[in-house]
Amino acid sequence: MNEVTAASYVRVDGEFRPIRDAERHDDSCRWVPGAISLTVDGVELMGVTLWDDVNWLWPFVVQALDECRRSGSGQRAFPSQGIYFGASALRGGADLLLRVTTPDGSIDRRAVAPADKLYVTVARAGIEFFEELRRLCGSEADPSVQEEAPLRRWLDEMGLSPHPDGG
16 A cells, blocks of 8 residues: 655644645744644554644654665654654665654554655655745745755655646
């Protein structure tokens, strides 16, 4: 099956909405409440039940995955919680073991994803998030350009466009 999906949500009036459908969000542009939905073969690793400041969470996920691309393993904590997202290369890097865990074991979600599909899916979803964040927050979101650079690099290395339709 090897299906990998990723999407971004922001909280609006206490409810989570896809960022592309939001005209605003709760709180300030410094702390954007929201979530990343990351699912591999029906296993939800991350979702709205594990929400945080999504404008900080996305860069941490990107950093962990970029570190994994370079060294075979990467991990980062969620911005405001003792929840960890990690990735480790398997089978020479063809697959990745993804983990979302807590030190006390109350959360322990794991899935294996094909590396190529995961990196493309996460890169495109992350770029969409950063573009939408700039739409919602304007100049307050300017640092997001730096944060999305690794995502664009991954796609460039694979000869792919940031958008599935080639746009």
